[in-house]
Amino acid sequence: MRVVLMGPPGAGKGTQASRLVETFGMTHLSSGDIFRAEKASGSDLGQKLADYMTRGELVPDEIVVEMMAKAITNVDGGLLLDGFPRTVAQAEALDKTLEQADAPLDAVVVITADDEAIVDRITGRRSCPKCGKGFHVKFMPSEKGGYCDACDGEIELTQRGDDKEETVRQRLSAYKAQTEPVIDYYRKSDDVEVVEVDGMQSPEAVTKDMVAALEKLQG
Numbered sequence: 190m191r192v193v194l195m196g197p198p199g200a201g202k203g204t205q206a207s208r209l210v211e212t213f214g215m216t217h218l219s220s221g222d223i224f225r226a227e228k229a230s231g232s233d234l235g236q237k238l239a240d241y242m243t244r245g246e247l248v249p250d251e252i253v254v255e256m257m258a259k260a261i262t263n264v265d266g267g268l269l270l271d272g273f274p275r276t277v278a279q280a281e282a283l284d285k286t287l288e289q290a291d292a293p294l295d296a297v298v299v300i301t302a303d304d305e306a307i308v309d310r311i312t313g314r315r316s317c318p319k320c321g322k323g324f325h326v327k328f329m330p331s332e333k334g335g336y337c338d339a340c341d342g343e344i345e346l347t348q349r350g351d352d353k354e355e356t357v358r359q360r361l362s363a364y365k366a367q368t369e370p371v372i373d374y375y376r377k378s379d380d381v382e383v384v385e386v387d388g389m390q391s392p393e394a395v396t397k398d399m400v401a402a403l404e405k406l407q408g
């Protein structure tokens with residue numbers, strides 16, 4: 190099964206993706222994670238990505254499409270795309286990549302969330318730099334306070350540099366202007382099913398809805 194996970198920043202894409210990939214045997218590819226890894230490598234490309242990311246602006250399509258096509262081509266079998274595509278041009282490029290691989294998309298799952306909740310979720314987001322586990326200071330706290338409970342409290346949780354209120358508002362406006370049209374692009378397609386899940390529920394309730402939606406798609 191090949192699925193695109195969409196939704197505004199903070200909707201819960203990463204949280205849900207990491208809970209679902211094992212159950213459904215999919216590889217989780219997050220464009221944001223791929224870009225942050227490139228940035229951490231200290232390459233020229235990474236520096237270029239960082240210029241856009243710290244401002245909360247979208248990275249230009251040519252760069253995104255090339256990097257994501259490479260990552261997707263390396264995946265065999267089920268795929269859960271998170272954060273890509275974010276523009277109609279990226280969606281068109283993805284169609285081509287998947288067509289060449291004879292591996293079309295099955296569905297697009299959109300997680301919805303209110304603007305005000307988004308700011309609270311993003312500013313409270315923390316993650317473990319060692320194992321990648323995600324937390325929220327209020328909504329999904331670590332049992333070990335500011336330290337990762339999956340790593341026995343030995344690793345201090347960190348905050349992303351772009352998870353600040355000003356940057357979140359910029360990312361949200363980029364989502365509305367450039368990414369929401371991608372949902373309509375898929376709604377118009379005959380081959381792809383678009384499913385909406387209410388992201389304002391508890392993380393467990395969202396997972397339950399997502400599992401039900403994906404099971405239905407799997408048939």
Ligand code: ADP
Pocket residue numbers: 196197198199200201202203204205310311313314315323324325326328329388389390391392393395
């Ligand atoms: P995205 O990948 O869509 O940007 P994340 O999965 O990283 O979003 O979630 C953003 C923040 O909100 C994280 O700190 C996460 O722990 C928290 N979170 C995720 N889902 C929920 C939820 N259903 N209710 C409350 N907080 C949530």
Ligand code: ADP
Pocket residue numbers: 197198199202220221222224241242243245246247248249253271272273274275276279360
């Ligand atoms: P979130 O899910 O919390 O919105 P991501 O980790 O997906 O954040 O993305 C972080 C940043 O990386 C974005 O603000 C943008 O600068 C860049 N980015 C990620 N994916 C894309 C994409 N498909 N197209 C353009 N820019 C992207």
Ligand code: ZN
Pocket residue numbers: 317318319320321322337338339340344
């Ligand atoms: Zn950890």
